[in-house]
Amino acid sequence: MRPSETFHFPEGLGSCILRVEMKSPVSFMIRGAMALWAAFGFPISAYAAVSPEDWRFYARSEFGSYWYDGENIDRLPAHLLRVRQKLVLSDQGKMNLAAELGKEYEKAYQAIILRELDCLSRKSRILELTFCSKEGEVIKRESYHLPEWDSISPDSVDDVLYGSLCQ
Numbered sequence: 001m002r003p004s005e006t007f008h009f010p011e012g013l014g015s016c017i018l019r020v021e022m023k024s025p026v027s028f029m030i031r032g033a034m035a036l037w038a039a040f041g042f043p044i045s046a047y048a049a050v051s052p053e054d055w056r057f058y059a060r061s062e063f064g065s066y067w068y069d070g071e072n073i074d075r076l077p078a079h080l081l082r083v084r085q086k087l088v089l090s091d092q093g094k095m096n097l098a099a100e101l102g103k104e105y106e107k108a109y110q111a112i113i114l115r116e117l118d119c120l121s122r123k124s125r126i127l128e129l130t131f132c133s134k135e136g137e138v139i140k141r142e143s144y145h146l147p148e149w150d151s152i153s154p155d156s157v158d159d160v161l162y163g164s165l166c167q
Contacts, residue, residue: 003052055086059160063093066157073165079120081165082127083114085157097131119166124158134149 019121056070067086074082088110089097116126125147131139152158 008049010095021087058164059157061157062090063087063096066161066163068165073122078118079166080116082114082116083161085115085161087111087113090094104139105131107133107137115161117162117166118149119162121149122152122166124152124162125149 007108048087054069054071055067057065057067059066063090067088069084069086072084080112087093089108094108096109108131110132113126115124116127117124126141126144127147128141130141133139152162156159
């Protein structure tokens with residue numbers, strides 16, 4: 001995808017229209033977001049049109065339902081892969097998000113995440129995180145340049161994704 005290109009997420013699981021602008025390699029953090037949303041990741045190069053049937057459900061928690069783009073998984077050298085994820089927030093997830101990150105997140109409907117998994121070391125990291133409203137408004141978009149790897153905890157949402165993709 002070229003810088004400043006528009007990307008449309010599919011209808012059906014909620015839509016989000018993003019105007020993607022490449023950022024400098026400076027790391028940005030949403031306070032507390034990495035701790036709350038350590039289950040997600042998004043590489044900038046992995047943007048592609050996703051049809052509703054490409055999203056595959058893999059888990060549910062008190063935060064909402066988790067999906068990944070099953071047709072556009074980038075398999076990289078050294079046992080790495082990149083996958084686009086979507087968390088459709090539950091009411092509890094929305095309340096927790098707004099309490100942790102601020103009032104502007106009360107309208108959040110979903111989080112779109114670009115995640116990188118290290119299948120050999122059982123680790124993951126988030127490369128991009130975007131919160132969208134049900135109407136498709138971007139509430140917040142953050143890119144992280146080479147963030148640190150986090151270990152995947154057993155019986156976590158990340159563990160379910162790891163088991164689905166790193167076999």
